[in-house]
Amino acid sequence: MNDARPLRVAVADDALLLREGIAKVLEGGGIEVVASVGTGDELVEAVRGGGIDAAVLDIRMPPTHRDEGVRALETIRASGSTIGVLLLSMYATPEYALRVMQAGSGTGYLLKERVSEPETLVRAIETVASGGSVVDPEVVEQLVKRTRADDPISRLTERERSVLELMAQGYSNGGIAQTLFLGLKTVETHVRSILQKLDLEESPEHHRRVLAVLTLLGER
């Protein structure tokens, strides 16, 4: 990330306390919070105003408390904006994560309680702002735990499985190497082997890889 200027972020959550808390955490991480609103519509307005690199928003907001966050994300993407969007949810639901990821690159889905892990939150915002993808490890864990007949995951080695989980969370090869203390070349080998075993095509684009892995995990 280029540190020429701090990231400008908009925060949307109907709980004022949490909104302010998030702002504080982000500011502590060197991120500038330029807008703090209570609904999806207000966020869409703020994004339309320009000058925003990323948005952090709650999924459930007024008026229906259902999926306003996802709708806001879809509206933003439909308007052609490619800013990073990080959705926060009280639940780690794979089906939802998939829907969020399908909105396009620069999108993230995290459990709300990650706000107590400032590094995670800040890193996630930086990732989506730069066009990367973030999926909460809890979601991936749930997906991997799912029991399916003819499970292709069972063909993976222990190490490949760890790599796959990080791939699903949106880690780049570099990130995976760093997290697992492996060499980049080793990670690339693992990734190629995984993609081959799971019948997935090597995609040059990072986000499409995340989506493919998630879809595979969800559908298997």
Added chain:
Amino acid sequence: MAPGRKGRIIRRTITIALAVALSLAMEISGFLATPADERPEVSYTTLHALVPLVFAACAGVAWHIGPARTPARLMIAFVVTWIPQSFYYVIGGWQWVWPVLRGVDLAWAVVAGILVLVYPKGRLSGRFDLWIAGIAIVSFVVNLLVVVLFAGPDVNPCGCAPNGYQLAEAPLLFAVTDIAYRIIGVGLALVIAGRLLVRWVRASVPARTVAFLMPVALFAWATTLAAQAVAYAVSPASATTAASAPDTVATDTAMVLGTFSLIAIASIPVSFDAGVSHARNMRARVADLMRITREGADRGLWAESLARTLRDASVRVFWWDETRGRYADAAGDPISDEDLGSRAGHSILPVASPLGAPIALIRHDRVLTDNMRLLDGVSSALRLSVDNGRLRSEIERTLEQVRQSRQRIVEAGVEARRRIERDLHDGAQQHLVSLGMQLRLSANAAKAIGDADLAADLERTIVTLNQALRELRELAHGIHPSLLSSGGLALAVPELAGRCPVPVEVEVQGEGRLPELIESTAYFVIAESLANVAKHSWATRAWVRAHVVDGDLVLEVRDNGVGGASIDAGTGMLGIGDRIDAVGGTLSVESPAGAGTTLTVRIPLGEAKWAAAEWGL
């Protein structure tokens, strides 16, 4: 057939056979014992012998059509007491036998008279009838005593032995009693005939059509009886035989009278049976009316069958219209003043419920008023019909209320769970998340000022807090899956399947949404079914399908487990059934032992059919 009934039939057959045998024996032996020159014509004798046979046959019929047993017994009594005059040639020599037989000589006439009196109910009803029967029996007994104690051997045509019981020679007493007995007999016969005629005139049209035979028969008999009595009184000697029993005929006139009399007597039991069986048919038709009532036929059909039952095509039924406060016929035309009785020859029968609420007016031919029992039956049928209808609609209304209230309760339950989940989400969970965040800030601050112990403590608290959050999340999800509210079955069912320890293949059709109650019912039905699969089936695979077919949401949960599940067994299945009932759906379970279980649920979308359009159907 009950053994009792079989025994009764055998007993009755034997009784009839014995009576017939006795009658024929008397007739034939008498005929043979009569000197050739005194014998009546064979045709007359044959006719005379046929009369008891007709009575015996009618006794069999009367027993069969029942229910009273008296008529049949009277008919049998008639057969036995129908003693031909010629029989005295057989028994004339037995001085202890013939006087008794001579005494009961006219018993058949008493029996026939009583038979007419008990028509049609099979028993004497009313003081008048009892008096008539009493007079007949008393006269019979007095005559019997006089005959036994005072009759000389010359009272019979044959040369009889002297009367073994005779107390004294009293020809005058004997003659007076004999004639008085006959006159009383004729008088009673005429009274009975008159009474019958009155009844007949008053009877309803249908009852008259068949029962006219009875008074005609009686009148014919009474008339011949009277004619013979007159002849007897004028010249007892020459007419003795003709009057005492019409089997020996002195003149052509007496011969004609005698023949006519025999036919009239024979027609009594026949018309009795015919009248009773006709009344029975009438009752059967009322029973038909009851059946139609029970089957809940419409009002037009009911009025039609009523007309058929009463054999009165002019019958009209006007039903009470609660909302308009007036009577109207089945087509809805209100009753007019003309209908209400200004038309001659009609009567109005009001029918009301036991509580006095008006039900209907039946306009019928006035003559039917005499047949109150029939009309009673008809109004009972009508009352029953209306009561049935009222009960039915009341039950349907109550059931609908129960159904609606159950649906409201279930809806309230779903809504309550949704609210609890939302309260948890917006309240406790939110606060705990904020708390975790603040603890993090505090921990960072502690670290910044170098208080590592405090920072470590705070870190541990955060870990504990996150654990609590995780548990709370699971709890809230169990109360109401937020994914269902936001994503519908298409998202929630795969998520549900993902939690099942048995691999589940999911196929949820469409992207659109269904009404909340139906979605949540379907969700929890699938959840409980999958829990059953996981707990009981030993399955290695399961399949869940949800799709809309013909306006119904059809769910299918199938597994390849051990089978043997049933709706009755276990509360899990019961809970599923209850949920489905509440939304008016149906559940079927196919679970042959060893071949897996397939649970199929149909939930009607009802007014919510528009939603199916969103499912792209």
